[in-house]
Amino acid sequence: MSHEISAAGPSLRAGSGRWKLLGLGLILPGAVLVLWQIFGQLGYISDLLFPTPLVILKAFVGLAQSGDLWDHFRISAVRALAGFALGGSLGLLFGILVGLFAKVEKMLDPTLQMIRMIPSLAVVPLFILWFGIGEESKILLIAKGAFFPLYINTYLGIRNVDNKWFEVTRVLGYSRIQQIRRLVIPAALPNILLGIRLSIGLSWLGLVVAELIASTSGVGYMMSDARQFADTPVVFVGIIVFAVAGLITDYIVRLAERRLLRWKESYNR
Amino acid sequence: MAETLLNITALSKSFDTAKGRVEALHKVDLNIREGEFITVIGPSGCGKSTLLRIIAGLDGQYSGTITLAGQNITGPGIDKGFIFQEHRLFPWLPVEKNIAADLSLRDPEVRRKVDELIELVKLGGFEKAYPKELSGGMAQRVAIARALLRNPRVLLLDEPFGALDAFTRAHMQDVLLDIWRRNQTTMIFVTHDIDEAVFLANRVVILKPRPGQIKSIVPIDLPYPRKKTTSSFQELRLRVLKLLDSLDELELTDGAGI
Numbered sequence: 001m002s003h004e005i006s007a008a009g010p011s012l013r014a015g016s017g018r019w020k021l022l023g024l025g026l027i028l029p030g031a032v033l034v035l036w037q038i039f040g041q042l043g044y045i046s047d048l049l050f051p052t053p054l055v056i057l058k059a060f061v062g063l064a065q066s067g068d069l070w071d072h073f074r075i076s077a078v079r080a081l082a083g084f085a086l087g088g089s090l091g092l093l094f095g096i097l098v099g100l101f102a103k104v105e106k107m108l109d110p111t112l113q114m115i116r117m118i119p120s121l122a123v124v125p126l127f128i129l130w131f132g133i134g135e136e137s138k139i140l141l142i143a144k145g146a147f148f149p150l151y152i153n154t155y156l157g158i159r160n161v162d163n164k165w166f167e168v169t170r171v172l173g174y175s176r177i178q179q180i181r182r183l184v185i186p187a188a189l190p191n192i193l194l195g196i197r198l199s200i201g202l203s204w205l206g207l208v209v210a211e212l213i214a215s216t217s218g219v220g221y222m223m224s225d226a227r228q229f230a231d232t233p234v235v236f237v238g239i240i241v242f243a244v245a246g247l248i249t250d251y252i253v254r255l256a257e258r259r260l261l262r263w264k265e266s267y268n269r
Numbered sequence: 270m271a272e273t274l275l276n277i278t279a280l281s282k283s284f285d286t287a288k289g290r291v292e293a294l295h296k297v298d299l300n301i302r303e304g305e306f307i308t309v310i311g312p313s314g315c316g317k318s319t320l321l322r323i324i325a326g327l328d329g330q331y332s333g334t335i336t337l338a339g340q341n342i343t344g345p346g347i348d349k350g351f352i353f354q355e356h357r358l359f360p361w362l363p364v365e366k367n368i369a370a371d372l373s374l375r376d377p378e379v380r381r382k383v384d385e386l387i388e389l390v391k392l393g394g395f396e397k398a399y400p401k402e403l404s405g406g407m408a409q410r411v412a413i414a415r416a417l418l419r420n421p422r423v424l425l426l427d428e429p430f431g432a433l434d435a436f437t438r439a440h441m442q443d444v445l446l447d448i449w450r451r452n453q454t455t456m457i458f459v460t461h462d463i464d465e466a467v468f469l470a471n472r473v474v475i476l477k478p479r480p481g482q483i484k485s486i487v488p489i490d491l492p493y494p495r496k497k498t499t500s501s502f503q504e505l506r507l508r509v510l511k512l513l514d515s516l517d518e519l520e521l522t523d524g525a526g527i
Contacts, residue, residue, distance in 0.1 A: 170345040
């Protein structure tokens with residue numbers, strides 16, 4: 001009995017501590033929401049530009065019940081994921097190649113850096129001309145954004161592997177393949193995971209750009225459509241959906257980070 | 270007497286530095302017998318680490334010949350175990366996987382040997398611990414186990430206990446002698462600690478700097494286990510110390526050290 005209590009004690013305390021911290025973080029947005037609602041109801045702020053939180057909530061519930069929101073969100077999520085999968089895996093691949101081989105770096109890096117400097121918005125007209133306004137242009141636009149964080153961070157992670165580890169693998173008789181699989185990749189993993197987080201964030205950003213410009217479906221389309229009819233609450237719903245989706249994907253990668261990087265000093269829990 | 274395992278003949282090695290060509294080793298001759306425990310000592314810049322790295326195959330471009338069991342050394346390999354001053358464990362692998370490294374623990378033969386080695390270096394209970402959870406002495410013991418798993422013909426140790434405190438160091442010396450007694454692995458151990466050199470070795474090789482050359486080789490004919498407090502130990506220690514001291518004077522009269 002006493003054993004159970006002592007076992008539950010620390011975790012309970014840690015739990016309430018976490019809730020306290022969460023509560024602290026909620027004070028400011030909570031207060032803003034309350035004031036927003038009060039001033040909106042009293043008519044101090046325009047309900048066209050700033051519909052009150054309750055009106056937004058109603059719009060959200062309405063969209064969710066009709067199934068529209070889910071349909072749009074599913075389409076958007078598939079696009080973001082497909083773009084991330086394409087751009088991210090290419091970024092990882094090129095990052096590894098450029099990181100490992102100086103010759104590949106000399107050959108590819110200048111070109112890739114040039115492409116990186118071209119703003120996504122600037123290539124939109126070209127992408128539409130080339131690929132039409134179908135899924136290809138959107139996914140490619142997202143992929144372009146998702147490519148670079150993973151590319152650069154993978155490359156950096158690999159370049160930063162200390163030579164002293166390579167000496168160890170030479171003494172242990174590792175083959176070249178084993179050096180890559182058992183030394184370079186795990187040593188670069190913290191950077192690769194950081195690249196994944198940044199790439200996913202940019203995938204959502206790219207998605208919004210793609211859907212706001214030319215689209216007939218997706219959360220971005222839902223928002224631009226609502227804007228044309230001055231349906232501000234729906235625009236707010238779209239913003240909130242993107243924010244939450246971004247947060248959730250980021251959280252998932254951070255969970256993976258915590259599991260995969262248990263061995264790091266800074267991940268002492 | 271056991272036969273020669275490692276033969277070094279007229280070994281010279283120079284480096285090109287910003288200040289010009291520096292001769293790190295000059296015509297070093299050394300014969301090491303199978304199962305022997307050699308310690309190498311000398312002031313900094315005497316080339317003792319370079320000597321070890323050349324034997325390991327980590328440094329090339331030398332003149333002279335080195336043979337291990339009659340074969341020329343062409344590069345690093347598992348027949349020459351190497352222990353660095355830092356443990357250099359892979360931080361992302363737990364202890365047992367660090368020891369296994371590129372070998373799979375699912376292989377029952379590897380599993381058995383890893384378990385044996387964990388027992389030998391007295392790390393039972395830490396199989397699943399990550400390097401960050403180990404003390405310096407424990408981590409260095411894992412590194413020794415990692416090298417021993419490959420059954421090296423010779424174990425090369427480059428000031429392996431230099432970063433440890435005095436108590437841990439004394440303990441590690443006992444652990445290493447215990448391993449040596451059981452496995453009969455030939456050891457070449459570089460150190461700058463006179464006590465350590467005399468305590469461990471069958472023969473202490475004293476190097477002199479600029480260029481690195483063998484000044485003398487002192488046989489230590491004390492039975493193991495040794496006690497650092499005995500007068501015979503102290504006598505030998507004094508002999509090594511005097512030989513090292515004469516190097517200092519040499520250096521001062523040369524003016525090369527300043």
